[in-house]
Amino acid sequence: MTTEPVISLRGVRAELGSRPVLRGIDLTVRRGEVVALLGANGSGKSTAVRSVIGQVPVSAGEIELFGTPRHRFRDWARVGYVPQRTTASGGVPATVTEVVSSGRLSRTRFGLFRRADHEAVRHALDLVGMADRAKDSVDALSGGQHQRVLIARALAAVPELLIMDEPMAGVDLASQGILAETLKGQVAEGATVLLVLHELGPLEPLIDRAVVLRDGCVLHDGPPPKAVGQHALPGHDHVHPHAPAGTEPIRTGLLS
Amino acid sequence: MDILDYAFMQRALLAAVLVGITAPAVGIYLVQRRQALMGDGIGHVAMTGVGLGFLLSWSPVWMATLVSVLGAVFMELVRWYAKTRGDIALAMLFYGGMAGGVMFINLAPGGSTTNLSSFLFGSLSTVSESDVTAICLLAAFVVLITVGLRRQLFAVSQDEEFARVTGLPVRFLNLLTAITAAVTVSVAMRVVGLLLVSALMVVPVAAAQQLTRSFAATFAIAVAIGVSVTIGGTVTSYYQDVPPGATIVLLTIAAFIALTALATPLARRRARALAAAQPGGDPAECAIPAGRESGDPAGA
Numbered sequence: 001m002t003t004e005p006v007i008s009l010r011g012v013r014a015e016l017g018s019r020p021v022l023r024g025i026d027l028t029v030r031r032g033e034v035v036a037l038l039g040a041n042g043s044g045k046s047t048a049v050r051s052v053i054g055q056v057p058v059s060a061g062e063i064e065l066f067g068t069p070r071h072r073f074r075d076w077a078r079v080g081y082v083p084q085r086t087t088a089s090g091g092v093p094a095t096v097t098e099v100v101s102s103g104r105l106s107r108t109r110f111g112l113f114r115r116a117d118h119e120a121v122r123h124a125l126d127l128v129g130m131a132d133r134a135k136d137s138v139d140a141l142s143g144g145q146h147q148r149v150l151i152a153r154a155l156a157a158v159p160e161l162l163i164m165d166e167p168m169a170g171v172d173l174a175s176q177g178i179l180a181e182t183l184k185g186q187v188a189e190g191a192t193v194l195l196v197l198h199e200l201g202p203l204e205p206l207i208d209r210a211v212v213l214r215d216g217c218v219l220h221d222g223p224p225p226k227a228v229g230q231h232a233l234p235g236h237d238h239v240h241p242h243a244p245a246g247t248e249p250i251r252t253g254l255l256s
Numbered sequence: 257m258d259i260l261d262y263a264f265m266q267r268a269l270l271a272a273v274l275v276g277i278t279a280p281a282v283g284i285y286l287v288q289r290r291q292a293l294m295g296d297g298i299g300h301v302a303m304t305g306v307g308l309g310f311l312l313s314w315s316p317v318w319m320a321t322l323v324s325v326l327g328a329v330f331m332e333l334v335r336w337y338a339k340t341r342g343d344i345a346l347a348m349l350f351y352g353g354m355a356g357g358v359m360f361i362n363l364a365p366g367g368s369t370t371n372l373s374s375f376l377f378g379s380l381s382t383v384s385e386s387d388v389t390a391i392c393l394l395a396a397f398v399v400l401i402t403v404g405l406r407r408q409l410f411a412v413s414q415d416e417e418f419a420r421v422t423g424l425p426v427r428f429l430n431l432l433t434a435i436t437a438a439v440t441v442s443v444a445m446r447v448v449g450l451l452l453v454s455a456l457m458v459v460p461v462a463a464a465q466q467l468t469r470s471f472a473a474t475f476a477i478a479v480a481i482g483v484s485v486t487i488g489g490t491v492t493s494y495y496q497d498v499p500p501g502a503t504i505v506l507l508t509i510a511a512f513i514a515l516t517a518l519a520t521p522l523a524r525r526r527a528r529a530l531a532a533a534q535p536g537g538d539p540a541e542c543a544i545p546a547g548r549e550s551g552d553p554a555g556a
Contacts, residue, residue, distance in 0.1 A: 053421045076423030083417055090288040090414040092461065095470040102411035106422040111407040137469035157422070 004031045005067070006161050006192045007052055012061035014044075014051055021047045023216040024061065029161075034183075034193040034206050036224060039213035045196045046084070048213065049165055052194070053081055065161075077106035080154030082164040085147055096141070096149050097134045100124055103153035124152040127185065129178050144175025151182060162186060162193045168201055176202050200224060259494055267388045268380035268447070268490055268500075274395040275444040275456065276486035280464075280478035281402040282440045283457025284471075285433050288413035294331070294434070295454035298441045300350040301327030302450050303357025305442075306375045310364035316375065317390040320450075321442040327353060328434035336427070378449035378501030380490060387446055394443045401436045409433060410471055447486065449501040455508060456482060463512035466519035481511050 007029040014022040021044045029035045039045045050056040052063060054070055063070040066078060080103070103124070104117050125131045128148035133141065138149060147167060154162060162183075168176055180202040187193060187206055200207060210224035259265050279295075286294050305323030309316030327349060334345045361367045374382050383391075402409070412419040412429045420426045437457070444453040464477035489504030496503075 055417055055420065074423060076421060079421060081418060081421040083415070091290045091292070092284055092288040092471055092474050093465050093469050094410070094414060098410065098471050099414065101407065102414060102418065103422065105407060105411055105424060108407075111405065113407070135469070140469070153418070 008064040010062045036207045036210045043213040044216040080159030080162045084165045100152045103156035124155040128152045144171040165196045267383045272486040272490040275447045276483035278398040279456035280460040280482040287461045292458045295457040299450040301353035304353045307357040307360025311360045324438035328438035332434045452501045455505045459508040463515045466515045
């Protein structure tokens, strides 16, 4: 039962302009797994994730979501997507509740909200610890709080699969902890998770498998590199908001 | 209230109220998508429709609706397919639309650019019975879309990529927004004029958001400002014999300035209240701006 693939990519190629970004990627995420997609800037990890949700045209290969070819997949309420934070801002003020409510639309008929929908939105805000800011403008939030709102938006539809693009980028320590706890809760309830990460950070204990990309190819697919192993990746910037004092950095990286 | 004794003023006031409701109602989505100038572009294209209406002796309002809807659909197509030269294509569309309007109206029997000026800057006394019928029908369509589909349009305008992943028909909704904006231009043409209609779509929204934190409140206040300035401008233009379009737009800008002045102490009070509610706030928490980008007008 637990081996049913939720995401399956076979030989996926994609180009941005004329530059190949993905050169034949194989990736399978099975039900209940937490998979981290790692790699340096420009390695194709964001493109890979965006190809899964149909935001990047694929020139070759097959993508399946829940066993359905992606171009025929319509059951989007089963997928919760958390984009990189910068993409989500409008020119008009909007409250936290209004933004999170967008995530519930996939479960409504013609966008009509029933009581259960309002409750789902409230519950999603509770999960990320933002219920007390429900009526505040999203523009008044910090980077970390904003990220929590985007995760609540994805959770509002109660998805089975969570796809997150760099959820920890620009997030303060307090929010990182809350995000890790939220994700832990989701995983405990059986959610499948695919994350793009720059480094494992506080999410490390949750991750079952790491897939490392370099130049659009899968370099490693297996247990997550130990502690700070991915530091050896080219282009990795050394930022350590989470390192507990006294931790011995491991210098032998995955690629060395 | 002798102003209501005249049938033409009754029609003008009705049209003004409908414009005051519809222009900000669709404008808020354009502002949210950072396409504030789209209404201006459609206004230029609609001139060809007015010219054609004169040339073919059809209702200029309906012809303007038809042509501006086609123009708006074309603009959406350009946004999808054109990557780098999209702005050039739009520029040609806008100026072609304006030139077409001037050309057609001069070709019309007995027509001259003088006929065009009431459409460019608005004219209350020329709002006819059939114009009012057209304006009512078109306004009903705009309200139905902007209110009935507010959650979907909000989601698409806030974050297009996320909206696609929730399975919303994003292309259809974008097209619908463009068409609704085009219809609004035709509604507003008689009262504020094609060259000023965009102001009524954008400025009430900008004024409202000086005070608000939520989309819903911004929508409500923008419509309230829209209705106030269109009624105020219409009444003023009746008593003072000044052009209604210009009066309405200047009143809207005055409202923007007044609300901006009012907003500064309000924002300060809110900040104090927030600071009081969160004693010992973490300084790291306010170091990162909440992802407000300076703009991506092409929506690429």
